[in-house]
Amino acid sequence: MTAVGAEDSVLRGVQKRISYGSLVEPEAHRQASKASSDRPKAVRRKQSPPMSRPVLDSPALAAFLWRGFQGRARRMKYSALSILRQGLSGNKGWQPAWREPEPKAEYDVIIVGGGGHGLATAYYLAKNHGITNVAVLEKGYLGSGNVGRNTTIVRANYLLEGNEPFYSHSLRLWEGLEQELNFNAMMSQRGVINLYHSDGQRDAYARRGNAMRLAGEDAELLGRDEVRELVPFLDFDNPRFPVHGGLMQRRGGTARHDGVAWGYARAADSRGVDLIQNCEVTGIRREGGRVVGVETSRGFIGCKKLGLAAAGNSGRVAEMAGMRLPVESQVLQAFVSEGLKPFIDQVVTFGAALFYMSQSDKGGLVFGGSLDMYNSYAQRGNLQTVESVMEAACAMVPSVSRVKVLRSWGGVMDMSMDGSPIIDRTPVEDLYLNCGWCYGGFKATPASGWCFAHLLATGETHELAKAFRLDRFSRGHQIDETGHGAQANLH
Numbered sequence: 001m002t003a004v005g006a007e008d009s010v011l012r013g014v015q016k017r018i019s020y021g022s023l024v025e026p027e028a029h030r031q032a033s034k035a036s037s038d039r040p041k042a043v044r045r046k047q048s049p050p051m052s053r054p055v056l057d058s059p060a061l062a063a064f065l066w067r068g069f070q071g072r073a074r075r076m077k078y079s080a081l082s083i084l085r086q087g088l089s090g091n092k093g094w095q096p097a098w099r100e101p102e103p104k105a106e107y108d109v110i111i112v113g114g115g116g117h118g119l120a121t122a123y124y125l126a127k128n129h130g131i132t133n134v135a136v137l138e139k140g141y142l143g144s145g146n147v148g149r150n151t152t153i154v155r156a157n158y159l160l161e162g163n164e165p166f167y168s169h170s171l172r173l174w175e176g177l178e179q180e181l182n183f184n185a186m187m188s189q190r191g192v193i194n195l196y197h198s199d200g201q202r203d204a205y206a207r208r209g210n211a212m213r214l215a216g217e218d219a220e221l222l223g224r225d226e227v228r229e230l231v232p233f234l235d236f237d238n239p240r241f242p243v244h245g246g247l248m249q250r251r252g253g254t255a256r257h258d259g260v261a262w263g264y265a266r267a268a269d270s271r272g273v274d275l276i277q278n279c280e281v282t283g284i285r286r287e288g289g290r291v292v293g294v295e296t297s298r299g300f301i302g303c304k305k306l307g308l309a310a311a312g313n314s315g316r317v318a319e320m321a322g323m324r325l326p327v328e329s330q331v332l333q334a335f336v337s338e339g340l341k342p343f344i345d346q347v348v349t350f351g352a353a354l355f356y357m358s359q360s361d362k363g364g365l366v367f368g369g370s371l372d373m374y375n376s377y378a379q380r381g382n383l384q385t386v387e388s389v390m391e392a393a394c395a396m397v398p399s400v401s402r403v404k405v406l407r408s409w410g411g412v413m414d415m416s417m418d419g420s421p422i423i424d425r426t427p428v429e430d431l432y433l434n435c436g437w438c439y440g441g442f443k444a445t446p447a448s449g450w451c452f453a454h455l456l457a458t459g460e461t462h463e464l465a466k467a468f469r470l471d472r473f474s475r476g477h478q479i480d481e482t483g484h485g486a487q488a489n490l491h
Contacts, residue, residue: 077182097262098142098269103276106302107135109456110294112281112317113309114138116147116257116442117434119264119275120449121309121456123181126271128450129457134273135303136265137296139280143261146311149379149411150442151334151368153347153356155192155252156217159208162467162479163420164215167440169464170447171217171251177446183263185255186361192252192347193227195234195396197241201351205247212249220248231348235398241352254347254358254366260445284320290429291321307432307456309448312377312412314435321428326417326473327436328488331372331410333381333389338404339363348396355392357400365403367393372410373489381410413438415488418478423451424461424470432456433470438491 086093109125111118114136125131138144156171158164178185196202202221209219223245228236236243269275276298283295284306293302310317312329340363347358355369369392372385386408394401416422416436421444425432434452437444451462461469467479484490 078184097266098275101274101276103135103279103296103298103301104274106293106304107274108133108303109305109307110134110301110303111136111307111309112294113145113311113313114140114142114261114265114275114277115145115309115311116143116261116264116445117311117437117448117452118307118309119261119268120445121307121434121452122273122275122449123264123268123271124449124453125457126268126273128453131457132272134268135301136268136273136275137279137281137294137301138275138277139297141277142265142275143258145313146411146413146441147261147445148258149334149409150257151356151366152254152257152358152360152442153192153252154187154189154255154443155249155347156443157192157194157208157212157219157247157249157252158481159211160479160481163440163481164211164217166447166451166464166468167444168215168217169450170444173446173450174255174443175251177255177260177263181263181267183259183266185259185263187253187255189251189253190346190358191248191250192349193222193230193246193248194349195227195243195246195351197244197351199244202244209247218249218251220250222246222248230346231344233343233397233399234348235396238395241350241395246348246351248346252347254360255442256361257442260442264445264449281317281320284317284431286321286428291431303430305430305432305456307434307452309434309452311435311437311441312414314414314433318426318433318435321426321431323426323428325414325422325433325435326470327414327422329375329377329412330415330489331376331378331381332368332413332439333370333372333385333408333410334366334368335389335408336360336406337365337367337400338406340365340403350392350396352395353388353392355389355396357393357397364406365400371415371489376410377412379410379412381408413441415491417473417486417488418480419482419484419491420479421448421468422470423448423455423465423468425455425459426470 108131111121118136122134122136125134154174156167158167178187196205206221209221212219227246234243265275280297281294285293291306293300308317315325315327318325344359349356357367360366370385370388372381414435415438419438422436423434432455451465454462472478482491
C-alpha cells in the first residue's frame with residue numbers, strides 16, 4: 001500500500017504562503033480578472049471563489065505549481081514522514097500500490113509472467129526506453145510463481161565469461177535497487193560463504209575466486225580458522241565432510257523475494273505499465289509467421305511484440321507458439337524453520353551437497369537444495385528429497401536437528417542443458433524469450449529485466465547477454481558453469 005494522501009497536506013502548506021482563488025487556464029484567468037475588475041468591490045468579495053486551490057499573481061506559474069503538486073501527490077514516496085502522517089490520520093490515506101486496469105485491445109509490448117523477471121522487464125522498458133504501452137499478464141497474483149518460492153540469495157560469484165559480467169551487473173543493480181524503487185526489498189549484503197571440504201575443492205574455489213577478482217568482483221579464500229570465527233556452529237570435524245575453509249563474497253547476501261516483485265510492480269505501474277492479474281494466457285495468435293497477440297482467460301489482447309518470462313512454465317507457453325525449448329522443468333526444495341534468535345549472519349553453502357542456509361528477518365532459518373530429479377509442476381517435493389535436504393542440514397550444522405520446520409515448498413525452474421539462461425529472439429517473428437535460469441533466477445532479476453527490456457525495445461541482444469542466445473545449443477557454444485555437462489537434471 002502507498003501514501004498518496006499528501007495532496008491536502010501539500011495544499012495546506014502552500015495556502016499558508018500564497019493567496020487563494022480558483023485555478024483556471026491562463027487565458028481564461030486573464031479574461032475573468034478583466035471582467036471582475038469592472039465590478040464593484042463588494043460584488044467581488046461576495047462572489048469570491050472557494051479556497052480550494054492556490055493561485056499566484058502569475059496564473060501560468062500557479063498552474064505549473066498546481067500540476068507539480070498533483071504529480072507529487074500521485075507519486076508520493078514511502079518515507080518516515082509518510083508513515084508518521086498516516087499514523088496521525090488513522091492510516092486511512094494509504095492507497096493500493098498499483099492499479100487494477102482492464103486490458104486494452106492492443107499493446108506495444110506484452111510480457112507473459114508477473115514474477116520478478118517480467119515485472120523488472122516492464123519497469124526497465126518504461127524507465128530506460130520510454131515504452132509505457134506495456135502489459136504484464138499474470139495467471140494468478142503478482143509474485144505468486146517462482147519469485148514467491150525463492151530462498152532469497154543474491155550473489156555474483158560466477159566463473160565463466162558468459163555469466164560473470166552479467167551477474168556482476170545484476171549485483172550492482174541490487175545495491176541501489178531499494179532507493180531506485182522506493183520499496184523495502186530487504187537487501188542485506190551479509191556475505192556468502194561457499195564451504196570446501198578437500199584439497200581439490202579448495203583449488204577449484206581458488207580458481208573461481210581469482211577469476212572473480214580479475215573481473216572486478218570481490219572474493220576471499222578463507223582458511224579453517226577464519227571460517228570458524230564467522231560460523232563457529234559448523235561441524236568442522238565431520239568424518240566424511242570436514243570443513244577446510246570457504247570462498248566468501250562479502251557483497252553477496254539476501255533480499256526479500258516477494259518484496260522485489262512488488263517493488264518492481266509498483267515502480268512499473270507508476271510509469272504507466274498495466275499489470276493485469278488473474279489473466280492466464282491460453283494461446284498465442286500468429287498471422288503470416290509473426291505474433292499478433294495472445295488469447296487469455298479475459299479475451300484476446302493484441303500486441304506488436306510478445307515477451308515470455310514465465311519461469312518454470314516457459315516450455316508450456318512456448319509450445320503455444322509451436323516451439324519446443326531446450327529446457328525441462330524441475331522442482332527445487334526450500335524450507336523455513338521456526339523463529340530463532342540471531343543465529344547465522346551470512347549465507348552458507350555446503351560444498352559436499354547442494355545445500356544452503358541463511359536466516360530471514362523474522363528469525364526463521366531459510367534453507368534448501370536438491371532437485372527432485374523428475375519433471376513436475378507440483379511446486380512441492382517428494383519425501384525422499386525432503387529427507388536428503390534435512391540430512392545435509394544436519395551434516396553441516398548438527399544443532400539444527402533440534403529446530404522445528406514450519407513449512408516447505410518447491411520452486412519450478414527451467415533447467416537448461418548447460419546451466420545458463422536464454423535471453424534471445426525466437427524464430428517466430430516478434431516473439432522473444434527469457435527462460436532457462438536454473439538456480440540463478442532470483443539473483444539475476446535486475447540484470448535479466450535490464451537485458452530483456454533492451455532486447456524488446458531495440459531488437460538487438462544486449463552486450464551482457466550475448467552468451468545467452470538460443471542458438472548456442474546448435475552452435476556448440478554452451479556455458480557449462482557447474483561442470484556437470486549438458487544434463488539438465490544435474491544442474
